[in-house]
Amino acid sequence: MQILSRMRIEEVVLVSFTSLVLIILFPHSTVAAPIGVCYGRVAINLPPPSDVVNLIKSNGIARIRLFNADPEALKPFSGTGIQLMIGVPNEVLPTLANGMVSTSLDWLQSNIFSYVSPTQVLYLAVGNEVLLKDPFYSPFLVPAIRNLHQALETLGLANTIKLSSAHAATVLSNSYPPSSGAFDPNLLSIMIPFLQFLRDTGSPLMINVYPFFSYINNMQYVSLDYALFRPFHAETDQHLAYDNMFDATVDAFVYAMEREGFEGIPVLVTETGWPTAGGIAANVENALAYNGNVVRRSLNNVGTPKRPGVGVEVFLFDLFDENGKGGEEYERHFGIFKSDGVKAYDILFN
Template identity: 35%
Template sequence: MGLVKGVALSTRRQRQQPLGLALCCLSILQLLLSSVSGIGVNWGTQTTHPLPPSTVVTMLRDNGFQKVKLFDADSATLNAFANSGIQIMVGIPNDMLYTLANSEQAADNWVAKNVSSHISSGGVDIRYVAVGNEPFLSTYNGSFLGTTLPALQNIHSALKKAGLDTRVKVTVPLNADVYESPTNLPSDGNFRSDIQDLMLSIVKFLSDNGAPFTVNIYPFISLYTTPNFPLGFAFFNNSSSTLTDGGKTYDNVFDANHDTLVWALQKNGYGNLSIVIGEIGWPTDGDMNANLNYAQQFNQGFMNNVIAGKGTPMRPTPVDAYLFSLLDEDAKSIQPGNFERHWGLFYIDGQPKYALSLGTLNSNGLVPARGVTYLSQQWCIMSPSASLDDPQVASSVSYACARADCTSLGYGTSCGDLNAQGNISYAFNSYYQQNNQLESACLFPNNLSVVTSNDPSTGTCKFRIMIQSQTVTSGVEGGRGFSISSFVTFVGVFLSAFL
């Protein structure tokens, strides 16, 4: 192992010799500059009732966000950022990687349409193109291993042809599982053996072109997937669980994870490559550890470090990061877990979930979206005259949850203390609101449901009123959402627990 390290470092020094000290200093300067560019946030749009882009841009500015990371390059969304002063990372979905990898013309066309046109005539401040999103996740079974790097190269080439390569950099947001440590010590970190050659090719390309390594780090996932994971180690300023690695002490898993990447880069000769945290956050519902208190504790702890200019033991300069995420997304897949729809700092209506100081314009907390309009103050609930023994109850709940959002139901969730009638009412109302309070959306069989003007919310469980949206799900029989099969396990547990 020592020999491998020595060879890697020696190779790196040989590459630096022609440019000498100037290149070394330039790399360090780039690293420092990347650390002071302001706090960013991810804006995902997998929601049934999106806020208008202009409303979201105003909300971003009201809260002092200086950067935003998008998952596509929707023209209407980008137009809303014109002259906003907000820096943008546009995204290329994974399903476009094959085309872009195999056609330089396709890459040229994509850049012309989604980058050049908005910069030249729209005053949109695009700084990065994210090529793919976590393309090397194990769940993809290697589908994007052969296309990610060629797509990255072709997009960079297209930017260069357009004269934008010094202004707009390419990167690949990667999951933190692309590197690992056999001992869990950061200093033993390296890239995963099965993709190491590919990772080094990507890292070299990023380094050669002055682009950052972008990684998504989720301490919540460590807690969610690892039995007996120490709860305190998931948060910042923890004193109950620490990790000592040589002369460095880690009191939280984010720092340890981040520095595992730093060591992986350093061992392979790229110790000065800048790192961007593409996603970091904590969900507020859908799991026993996903709640408002933990989310506030985690995000404020992270922001306190950013505000104080505190980095990690291996990189003490401030972290360059995008919080995940701005808004809840009620149409996201729940394959990873029911918490997937609850990562937002704000609910889907733009209302803040908890107090959070970003150290920007509003130190007293988050500022809600302006001018949001709602549907009527009415809810669909289980009829008081209906019976829990009605044979249509189970199928009606399954139908509603498969076509709406029932992820706030279950053990340890915000609505986990509802009784059977309350759970059924929540499912009915979620379906009713998602279908814009259509009369037909509250006509479940055997008169199981009824519309009421009395708010059924109780405790932490909120029966929400849907917002009016320019782009909404329409039609009770179809619309956005997921098939019943994606909810079979969830609904089965729900029914057995509450009916």
């Protein structure tokens, strides 16, 4: 039998230790990162929710994000086995934050668990881009999350339903290069207790990632290839090579958390996508290129340069075009499916 040299033994021990650390920090890293899809409903031409659920099932989509606890949308999911991320609207935060735990219990029972089983609910996204889109609600964010968590504990669901809040990349004061990632100092009074909650409860940081916006707003600096995962001369940062903006954005958040002393918190991308029409670079080919690459990388556990092999769970935006949305024209054209259920482009989800 061959005897390992001391150096070889040390190498094996180091590899084993590193693997153990990764397993402890990211226990699901050996399983393909799930792909979900956002079900936005700001439109007047959408099919009935029951038809939407059938469409979701027939396309093998296992996870759906609903932005609001809307009974009309929730009911058809009951008993389907489709796992859900359900949004707690920004305007509800003051009520939940200022109320007793019983207030949060009542809200959960009345708005969610009356329509779907708790076993189908994976995440509650408490508020969406509150810190910058609706700063009035910022002081209520963490207290509302804590009350909801206590309510889930009362129901025995705190270990199966994770609470977090989705943030835009604009909560970072610096995101380039990724190792310089830092949260806006003006937001730290809220971000620090929020991150403490995530660490204490094993919950993910939820972020919305849109290389499309970065590209159209900074075309003189950002390459379309870099935004679309196309072959691109990689940029080196801290000995790590970045060849796409998605990875760079996710890792900027990781570095920002570590800068504040929070390591090992998972990152979940609650929205990412590319429009099929309505502006520069908004077309079917680019949407397929971007979303297709996001799906493949998650399913293959590619991870990011800072967390290689740790697939990033993502929710693609959006099931349908939303013709009721305001803003630029492209805001209404993120749909993966047309209103008749036909795919806008040929993408697979598993």
